[in-house]
Amino acid sequence: MKIFVKIRNISILLIFLIAGCDKKGNPLPSDIIFTAQLNGIKYKDVMPMVIPPGAKRTPVLEIVQGDHSYINIRSSLKPEDDSDKRGDFSLNIRVSLSEQIELNKKYSFSPIAGKEKVTGSDNLIYLEGAKQFVSISSTSFNVDTKYYGTGTLVLTEYDLVKNKAKGKVEFVIPYDNWDTNIKDLKMSGEFHCWIQNANFYIRK
Numbered sequence: 001m002k003i004f005v006k007i008r009n010i011s012i013l014l015i016f017l018i019a020g021c022d023k024k025g026n027p028l029p030s031d032i033i034f035t036a037q038l039n040g041i042k043y044k045d046v047m048p049m050v051i052p053p054g055a056k057r058t059p060v061l062e063i064v065q066g067d068h069s070y071i072n073i074r075s076s077l078k079p080e081d082d083s084d085k086r087g088d089f090s091l092n093i094r095v096s097l098s099e100q101i102e103l104n105k106k107y108s109f110s111p112i113a114g115k116e117k118v119t120g121s122d123n124l125i126y127l128e129g130a131k132q133f134v135s136i137s138s139t140s141f142n143v144d145t146k147y148y149g150t151g152t153l154v155l156t157e158y159d160l161v162k163n164k165a166k167g168k169v170e171f172v173i174p175y176d177n178w179d180t181n182i183k184d185l186k187m188s189g190e191f192h193c194w195i196q197n198a199n200f201y202i203r204k
Helices: 002-019 120-127
Strands: 029-038 041-048 060-064 070-079 089-096 106-109 117-119 133-138 145-148 150-159 164-179 182-196
Touching: 029 070, 029 089, 070 182, 117 120, 120 133, 133 164, 145 164, 150 182
Parallel strands: 060 182
Antiparallel strands: 029 041, 029 182, 041 070, 060 070, 070 089, 089 133, 106 150, 117 145, 133 145, 150 164, 164 182
């Protein structure tokens, strides 16, 4: 009986894996996605339908509760053109939950004066309490350095049953590793992502 159960479970897993892959065996994309343009270059972060155990899931909206509660949106953005040499970026957006979340409200962000670019433990100045910020870091250049900018976030959908959220972002971030004559990274994007630890009331 135990052998039968194991065979059945393996068969179900194989069917699930095959259903989540294309003809070449590559994972099929899900509807969990972050699309963006960084200085006009198209980037995206698409979660595959089948995720190996222990793999990092992005994009994701995480709700962190404590003395200072906040929303944290994370995404690993890759250029759609694989030949683009600017590499991948890690995006992090934090929204304070000192008040109830509101749909279609513009949440605004601005960096600490003089701390638009920080390295290593200097990032702790943003992590203290529940400061609201947007940061981006390269996974190819100066990986220990984060850049903080200005802009807005709008949550357009928040489904606590399906644990999924949608929204739009517009940011300008000082960045010195793009091109010689470009000192700002201008970003616009949309996301549809998972919600983790979702138990906050949403005001419509």
